[in-house]
Amino acid sequence: MTTPSRYWREIPQRYRLEANKCKNCKTIFFPPRLVCAECKKRDLVAIKLAEQGEIITYTIIRVPPRQFVDQAPYAVGIVKLDDGVNLMGQIVDCEFEDLKIGIRVKIEFRKIFDEGESGILCYGYKFVPE
């Protein structure tokens, strides 16, 4: 259930791919964190994620959650971005048969789902094969 405030809070990550990076050990976190999971230091700076990467695994969802019923079947995968961060998202604008581990994708800004007639429209990132 996405309420407007809950949705609004995540906009920097979902719209602008805002991540952060530990100044000490250089680990990148998405979404941004307050403390580095690797070296426990608290000095992290905001950065933007890479916009390209490759699929490391994927599936095709045929039994979807309620908000995604009109979209099924759809592909969702984990992409290793060129900065080393793994990101989960839908893979669109391609035939399912063409999906393979290792293919290159880029990030595009798309509608993710809507919350029904009186609800909000939810946007974010999706992957498109290059």
Add this chain to the structure above:
Amino acid sequence: MREVAIIGVGMTKWGELWEKSLRDIYVETALLALEDAGIDKVDSMYVGSMSSGLFVGQEHIASLLADYLGQANIPSSRIESACASGGLALRLGYLEVASGVSDVVLVGGIEKMTDVSGHEATYALGTAADQEYEGYHGMTFPGLYALIARAHMEKYGTTREQLAMVAVKNHHNGSKNPLAQFPFQITVDSVLNSVMVADPLRILDCSPITDGAAAVVLYPAEMVKKKDKPMVKITGSGHATDTIALSSRKDITWLEAVYKAAKQAYKEANKGPKDIDIIEVHDCFTIAEICVLEALGIVEKGKGGDAVEEGMTSLKGKIPVNASGGLKAKGHPVGATGVAQVVEIVKQLQGNAGERQVKKARVGLAQNMGGSGGSSVVHIFERE
């Protein structure tokens, strides 16, 4: 630390129990465990339940269930760690008895999942994943395990047929368990031709939605006087966590929480993978059993699929896995699963497992898992 024995176990028939309420299912089951232990008064209770709030709209069930069990006023706690809630309840009960804080501790697990629609159940289970960065993109639980399955197949050559063989084996075992939700056999062909849920996983790769409960009674081993049945002790207990977002893991195919929990339990029990005679693992999806066997050190990394294909994990194999039918055939009322695994191990070690009895089982292991591996609990049990 005191040694802890399991002096009573209880489990009732699992399935779609429309005619029974959450409290009735729990009390019926807990009474069986108390009867088996020969007691009617407990010092303290733990109840594993993932999401009674979303499934039946009732929170605060630890007090409710203590009251309806006739144990009002005792300390009673509900434990939540997604699908590992039951296993974690056992660990906390174990620590409470081992530490000397309480003598008689009742550990139960319950989930009543069929009062809601399939969509609502999918939503409730989905809350065990990262809602903002997995659920938001339309990911589901079968989907998460499908991601693991595809990565495992790519990296290690695990085959689609090997995944199916896990379900076939567990249904074979479950057909000998009268309390199982689906006590019938299936074939590799029926798995491979069942409805696709999240490629490459099909409906017969998935554990079902279930109503059910399980309960055990813990007691200090040194205080056990009745010797009418072989004593089973908990000799090792381990618990660990991992990122709940699958994408945050360094290796999608590796269950670090299972590995760490097992390491802790092996160390405490002074046992290793080679010493284990029988195992119950968290086969919420077929791929999970394969990955768990690797993380437990029962087989090498990448060899989980071969283990089932070669028959190593079948009822008459070297190390039978999920003699009860596993989550796949027995059912998966999420909060109850971790406790039901213990009920099976105790029955097996005491020689009370009927048609599915494994011969000469003395050391057992139970592994319970939350989410896509964001938490895991491992226990080791020994018969005196």
